[in-house]
Amino acid sequence: MKKTIRDIDVKGKKVIVRCDFNVPMQDGKISDDTRIKAALPTINYLMEHGAKVILMSHMGRPKGEPKMEFTLKPVADRLSEYLNKDVLFISSPTVVDDRVRKAAADLEPGQVMLLENVRFRKEETDNGADFARELASLAEIFVQEAFGTAHRAHASTAGIADYLPAVSGFLIEKEVKFLGSAVEDPKKPFVAIMGGAKVVDKIPVIRNLIGKVDTLIIGGGMSFTFFKAMGLEIGKSLLDEENIGLAGDLMKEAEAAGVKMLLPVDVVCGREFANDTEIVTVDNDKIPADMMGMDIGPKTVAMYADVIAKAATVVWNGPMGVFEMSNFAEGTKAIAKAMAECKGITIIGGGDSAAAVEQFGFADKMTHISTGGGASLEFLEGKVLPGIAVIEDK
Numbered sequence: 001m002k003k004t005i006r007d008i009d010v011k012g013k014k015v016i017v018r019c020d021f022n023v024p025m026q027d028g029k030i031s032d033d034t035r036i037k038a039a040l041p042t043i044n045y046l047m048e049h050g051a052k053v054i055l056m057s058h059m060g061r062p063k064g065e066p067k068m069e070f071t072l073k074p075v076a077d078r079l080s081e082y083l084n085k086d087v088l089f090i091s092s093p094t095v096v097d098d099r100v101r102k103a104a105a106d107l108e109p110g111q112v113m114l115l116e117n118v119r120f121r122k123e124e125t126d127n128g129a130d131f132a133r134e135l136a137s138l139a140e141i142f143v144q145e146a147f148g149t150a151h152r153a154h155a156s157t158a159g160i161a162d163y164l165p166a167v168s169g170f171l172i173e174k175e176v177k178f179l180g181s182a183v184e185d186p187k188k189p190f191v192a193i194m195g196g197a198k199v200v201d202k203i204p205v206i207r208n209l210i211g212k213v214d215t216l217i218i219g220g221g222m223s224f225t226f227f228k229a230m231g232l233e234i235g236k237s238l239l240d241e242e243n244i245g246l247a248g249d250l251m252k253e254a255e256a257a258g259v260k261m262l263l264p265v266d267v268v269c270g271r272e273f274a275n276d277t278e279i280v281t282v283d284n285d286k287i288p289a290d291m292m293g294m295d296i297g298p299k300t301v302a303m304y305a306d307v308i309a310k311a312a313t314v315v316w317n318g319p320m321g322v323f324e325m326s327n328f329a330e331g332t333k334a335i336a337k338a339m340a341e342c343k344g345i346t347i348i349g350g351g352d353s354a355a356a357v358e359q360f361g362f363a364d365k366m367t368h369i370s371t372g373g374g375a376s377l378e379f380l381e382g383k384v385l386p387g388i389a390v391i392e393d394k
């Protein structure tokens, strides 16, 4: 178990929090502030418990230079609104300078300041010790709250913990609790659903999960590489040519491990990669040579939904079809619905899967939707995330 802000005394202490304020921007305005809202419980807790709060984050890719189009000023303004309190913001091109040091030193308990985009400094992504020390020198405690970058060893996500005691905020606590217990100690039957575009992206996850799951469900674009390995005709469907052999190996590994691996039995095919194309639904051995598989069919949905209904833990990563097109969204929607209705623990990892669940209105029915695409994948691969590893154990 990792230490959280609840396990330490923050009263009167300067606490530096690595948040994920990497929000999408449009014409200088924040177009989606979900990530800002997600950080509020931790910030409010620290304020209410008399901490002097210093927030930091990256946004976009300024590539180590103070490019003002990536300033965190809009985030400071939005935070001020939500916290009902002025959030102090000094737009320093070096992130830390004498003015910033003075402002941090002068903070009152319950006050909040936000540093400028940490990626204005090249040393951030290089995990430069000098920058990590500069950041650390502003505070007495480091709080990790940025799951989206926890798989990166950067100055503000990992290096800083060389100089300060590190604990987790509430978001990280939740990610570690649900993703961690799914990988380490899942309630059984444990079902993993893997989809998305490419097999290659998900191989390490599939490998790691084969040793743990009871059933492995495959859908989405990656299915066709498995079909090819089985000797089926896949028409113009997405194919990961280089990894056909590997797909075959994974099937053998699953069998040897006693894991049931389920592949689609029917497929919704389109003539072109477009929503308003000619569509046919066929069994998996009848994909027309001139068409491509773009969603799982109704027989597959029924089979998968049945397995999901009986699961005690379900982890889902990767959509079942091209859900961005309404005519090929049914499979993904049905799986999201089956998970919403499942009585077990339901966990969504992966950016597009999370977006699909939101879009179809099932988000509040899931036990946990991971906020980190790449980070949640690495977690499911069984990797140690540098930003999590630095947090002290209880």
Ligand code: ADP
Residues within 6 Å of the ligand: 195, 196, 197, 198, 201, 219, 220, 221, 222, 238, 293, 294, 295, 317, 318, 319, 320, 321, 322, 323, 324, 349, 350, 351, 352, 353, 354, 373
């Ligand atoms: P996640 O972000 O949840 O990990 P991925 O990024 O791996 O998911 O995959 C998402 C993408 O996979 C979506 O854009 C979706 O359109 C695509 N996809 C799913 N099924 C197919 C398919 N049959 N053919 C082509 N693309 C597909």
Ligand code: MG
Residues within 6 Å of the ligand: 350, 351, 352, 373
């Ligand atoms: Mg994705």
